Amino acid sequence: MPTLLGVYERPDQVAEVATRLRARGYTDLETYSPAPFAEVDDAVDEKPSRVRVFTLIGGLTGVVTGYAMTIWMANDWPIMLGGKPFSSIPPYTIIGFELTILFGGLLTVLGLFLVGGLPSLHRDKAYSPRFSAEEFGVAVRCQDRDVSEVDALLRGHGAEEVSLVEA
């Protein structure tokens, strides 16, 4: 299938053209941005990122691990220290807190990798170093018969240039 690439200068143009393309049924599209722009990312996929599930699971695992580890260890080989109960919640809260952050953070990274599809050895044909300069790209895969319509749509939203990256 042919892939067309439109190059833009501003994020609002990309957001508009992506919304328009999706409305016209061209859903197989990809944008390239030099910096994060919420309007561009939401125009391609409006659902909030699933990374949050990972953070939540990590945080909960951490807090449970923190308390479980400290309480179990203190009772596994009970030594009386300063007359305090073996299962002392206040000091163990500190461990629970730290592990919440640690596991939450590490699972957030796992979430970034799984949800974002990183790391990846694949390099898109449409990608070029100009998108790590200051330009934006919209790559659309479409049927042969739709090439001219997509081309017109891309140009219609102020594309600086449109090229066929894959015939």
Place this chain on the structure above:
Amino acid sequence: MTPPPPEAVAAMIRPAPRRPDSRINRDILSVMEGASLGYWVLLASAVLMVHVAGAIWIYQVYEGLGIAGYVHPVFWGVYIVTFVFWVGIAHAGTLISAILYLFRAKWRNAINRSAEAMTVFAVLTAAQFLGIHVGRIWKSYFILPYPNQRALWVNFKSPLLWDTFAISTYATISAVFLYIGMIPDLAIARDRAVGWRKVLYGALALGWQGTSRHWKAHTRSVLHLSGLATPLVLSVHSVVSWDFAMALVPGWHTTIFGPYFVAGAIFSGFAMVLTMMIPVRRIFGLEEYITDYHLENMSRFLLLTSIIVGYAYASEYFMAWYSGVEAEQTSFWMRAFGPYWISTWIMILCNAVFPQILWFKRVRTHVPTLFVLSVLVNVGMWFERYVIIITGLSREYNPSTWGIYTPSWYELGILAGSFAFFSMFFLVFLKLFPVIAIAEMKELAIHEKAHRQGGAH
């Protein structure tokens, strides 16, 4: 619709004329290019000093902690002071990247990368002192909870265990923060590098292409990491302060220590960012990115935290007097007028008095003054920890056990080595990684451009 005629397709495939690269890319990536003689001299002296300190440490392992200036009852000396100092320095980075991120303070973009790197290196430096301070390094793994033949577990009611968990969590999360934030910039470097650098950045950039899927997951992850790191920043130095506050030593056993230490940490962290970034910005011509406005904002933080620290000093004295506890009162009298009076007055002058000149805009925008002040604050903050730790210990409840501690040359050598260790990492970082968050600078630049062009924004 019919496909376009072949000649039109051919014209579409023809490569577009090469456009100039982004100026932000060029300006910031140029910092990484080539190294002057001065750079190599600095790096070589840092590496040499690290080796000298390493040799001292090996001698200490052989000879024992007797080579330090420890005198009964002072067995926490320069090593612990320096540990607390470096953990404190580590606070600016995460504060800037996490808390200011959540507050949407856009001015952080110019300084967050260097501050985050300093955080990681400062924690790394601090962590060395946990090993240097212990008497038997070969048993230092006893601090970790692991199944062992003795069937013993660690004591989680001890502040030292809290410290272990706080510091290792902080080191991990700040390293993750630095790396995750840098991935888009590593892709920028990858697209422009040649040779071994292309391989390095290609591997580290993980195949980043800036697609909406990448950015969406990335912004969300950074948001969550910021949310997690915010309470972490505030907790780490609180936990460090509990190493002292949980003990019954006069001058230590106080509830003010948490906020007092956190404010001090942010104070010294911002001072260190200023100390490092003022020369960097000058040498590499980054005045356009790290502007006087950024320096002014940082100096406002210095002023605020200086006032908090000054308030903490005053309230410590007030509480000592008001409590009516003789040991506490003696301890604080001794601080100001006892054998350690020099340290105490350096601390008060550098941390609470000198920074008051930042009330004047003339001072906040005068870069050389800021630089000198930031160095003084670093000195003052080191002495603050010295005063708290040493004066507290040397004058405990029973006068017959009082003792005077003076740091030995070995300890001072390792202290100097810690600065070299930190500088060594920072110097290498300057030449290997983008020192300013390029993608975030671009975000601002593109927004501005879109506004100028009247985009629907």
